[in-house]
Amino acid sequence: MTFSELNIDADMVQALAARGITEPFPIQQQTIPLALSGQDIIGQAKTGTGKTFGFGLPVIQRLGLDPEPGVQALIVAPTRELAIQVAEDLELATAGRSTTVASIYGGKAYEGQIEQLKAGAQIVVGTPGRLLDLAGQHLLDLSRVREMVLDEADRMLDLGFLPDVERLFSLTPAARHTMLFSATMPAPIVALARRFMTRPIHIRASDPDEGLTQANIKHVIYRAHALDKDEVIARILQAEGRGKTVIFTRTKRAAAKLVEELNDRGFNAAAVHGDLSQEQRERAMNAFRAGKRDVLIATDVAARGIDVIDVTHVINHTIPEDEKAYLHRVGRTGRAGRQGTAVTFVDWDDLHKWALINRALDFGQPEPVETYSSSPHLYADLEIPEGAKGRLKPTPPVKSERAHGRAEGGRGAGEGAERSGSSRNRNRRRTRGGSSTTQGTASASEAPASASTENVATGTHDGQGRQHHDGNTAPQRRRRRRRPSGGGGAPAAQA
Structure with a gap:
C-alpha cells in the first residue's frame, strides 16, 4: 500500500517520497483513513512505529492547502525532544503548503516562540507547561483549535502532566477532532479519553517488526568492569558496519565524562542530558540526525526524542532499571526492518537487575559473560577488526624536558x-x-x-x-x- 492509496494529497506524498518514505507503517494504514474522516481515535502503539505521520498527515490535510493564520491544530508532547521531532516531521510534510508549524516548549527563549505565534502559525507542537504559560499570558489562543492530538499519553501520566493536559483540553472548543496515542492504556488515560473524546475508536497497532525483535536486534550482555568500559566501548565503535550509535548512561555526570573521553580518543561524539541548555541539546540532536556526529550519549530522560531510523548500535553503559526501560533503550535500533545490535554492560552490583530483566524478557542468559577490552570473544561477537585499539587518534607526543618542566610549574x-x-x-x-x-x-x-x-x-x-x-x-x-x-x-x- 502507498500513501496515495490512503488518499493523502499529492504534495505530501511527494514530500515524503523525497525523503525515501513511500510505504506506510501498519498504524498509519489503520489511522489515516479514519482520521481523515474526522473520527476520534485512541491509538495504542510503541514509540518508533510511525504514529507521527499517522496523525500528522490527516491533521495537515484537514486544515487545507492554504489555512487561515492562527492556531487551528494543537499537538501536545511530554518532552521537549519529542516535540522537536514531531515538529520536524510535520514541517517535512508541509513543505509544499503555506501551513506553518510552531514549536512551543520550555528551556528556550520566549521571543522566538511568540514571534511564530504572532506570524500566524496554524499548527502548534508543544509541551504542557510552556503551552499553559503562553495561554495564561494571552499569547496563545486555543479557542479556534479544531484538531487536537495527545502524543505519548502514558508518558504524560508518568511525568505528572495529566492535570495540565486537562486544562489544555478545557481551553479548546468541545467540538473538535481529537486523537490520543499511548504505548499503554492505564486507567487514568482511559478516563481522560472518555471525558474529552467523542465515541473514539481504539486501534491497537503492532510494531512493524513485532515478533522479529530477537531476529533483527542482536542482544549482547557483558559483565564488565567499570574502569574498563570506556576501552570496551572504543573497540565496539570500530565494529564492522557500525553506523550511528546511541550510548545510554544512568547519570548526567557519566554522560558528560564519556563524551569527553570518546572525543579525546578520536570519535565523533555528542551528548544530550539535563545539564545542557536546550540550545546545546538541539544542536547535538541535529548534528546526530544529520550524521555530523555518529555517536550520541544520552540519559533516559532525553531518550524519547531520539527517533532516528539509521541507528545501528545501542550500548547500555549501565543496565536499565527494568525490562520496560531496556526495551525502550534498545528500541532506538533495528527500526523499519533494519538490523541492529544492542550491547549491555552489567556491573557486579547490578546482577540482580539483570536477573529480573532476563526473566521478564526470556533471554535465557542468566549469567552475563565476564568481558574485558582484551577478551577474544568481544572481537568475535561484535565483528571488531583484529588489532583494533581504544584510540583512533595517536597518543600526543611526549613533551621535551624543558617544556615539561615549564608546564609542571x-x-x-x-x-x-x-x-x-x-x-x-x-x-x-x-x-x-x-x-x-x-x-x-x-x-x-x-x-x-x-x-x-x-x-x-x-x-x-x-x-x-x-x-x-x-x-x-x-x-x-x-x-x-x-x-x-x-x-x-x-x-x-x-x-
Whole structure:
C-alpha cells in the first residue's frame, strides 16, 4: 500500500517520497483513513512505529492547502525532544503548503516562540507547561483549535502532566477532532479519553517488526568492569558496519565524562542530558540526525526524542532499571526492518537487575559473560577488526624536558635524572656554580622567570629532590656544589 492509496494529497506524498518514505507503517494504514474522516481515535502503539505521520498527515490535510493564520491544530508532547521531532516531521510534510508549524516548549527563549505565534502559525507542537504559560499570558489562543492530538499519553501520566493536559483540553472548543496515542492504556488515560473524546475508536497497532525483535536486534550482555568500559566501548565503535550509535548512561555526570573521553580518543561524539541548555541539546540532536556526529550519549530522560531510523548500535553503559526501560533503550535500533545490535554492560552490583530483566524478557542468559577490552570473544561477537585499539587518534607526543618542566610549574623534568646521579646534570650545576658573580646575580634577580625555567632545565634540587627558586636557599645549594671550582665564587654567592 502507498500513501496515495490512503488518499493523502499529492504534495505530501511527494514530500515524503523525497525523503525515501513511500510505504506506510501498519498504524498509519489503520489511522489515516479514519482520521481523515474526522473520527476520534485512541491509538495504542510503541514509540518508533510511525504514529507521527499517522496523525500528522490527516491533521495537515484537514486544515487545507492554504489555512487561515492562527492556531487551528494543537499537538501536545511530554518532552521537549519529542516535540522537536514531531515538529520536524510535520514541517517535512508541509513543505509544499503555506501551513506553518510552531514549536512551543520550555528551556528556550520566549521571543522566538511568540514571534511564530504572532506570524500566524496554524499548527502548534508543544509541551504542557510552556503551552499553559503562553495561554495564561494571552499569547496563545486555543479557542479556534479544531484538531487536537495527545502524543505519548502514558508518558504524560508518568511525568505528572495529566492535570495540565486537562486544562489544555478545557481551553479548546468541545467540538473538535481529537486523537490520543499511548504505548499503554492505564486507567487514568482511559478516563481522560472518555471525558474529552467523542465515541473514539481504539486501534491497537503492532510494531512493524513485532515478533522479529530477537531476529533483527542482536542482544549482547557483558559483565564488565567499570574502569574498563570506556576501552570496551572504543573497540565496539570500530565494529564492522557500525553506523550511528546511541550510548545510554544512568547519570548526567557519566554522560558528560564519556563524551569527553570518546572525543579525546578520536570519535565523533555528542551528548544530550539535563545539564545542557536546550540550545546545546538541539544542536547535538541535529548534528546526530544529520550524521555530523555518529555517536550520541544520552540519559533516559532525553531518550524519547531520539527517533532516528539509521541507528545501528545501542550500548547500555549501565543496565536499565527494568525490562520496560531496556526495551525502550534498545528500541532506538533495528527500526523499519533494519538490523541492529544492542550491547549491555552489567556491573557486579547490578546482577540482580539483570536477573529480573532476563526473566521478564526470556533471554535465557542468566549469567552475563565476564568481558574485558582484551577478551577474544568481544572481537568475535561484535565483528571488531583484529588489532583494533581504544584510540583512533595517536597518543600526543611526549613533551621535551624543558617544556615539561615549564608546564609542571617548576617540579623539574630532570628530577629523576638528578636522583640517579646523572653526570650531565652534575656538569650543568658545576658550570652554573662556577659562573661569575655578575652572571649569577642576573639570572636570579634581573630575569626571575628565566631563572626559574633555567633551574627546571638544569635540575637544581635539594638533597630530597625538592627544587628551590627563592633567593636564599638556591645560592646555598650552589655554594655546596662549587667546591671543586674553589675561590672567588663563594663570597659572590653569599652576597
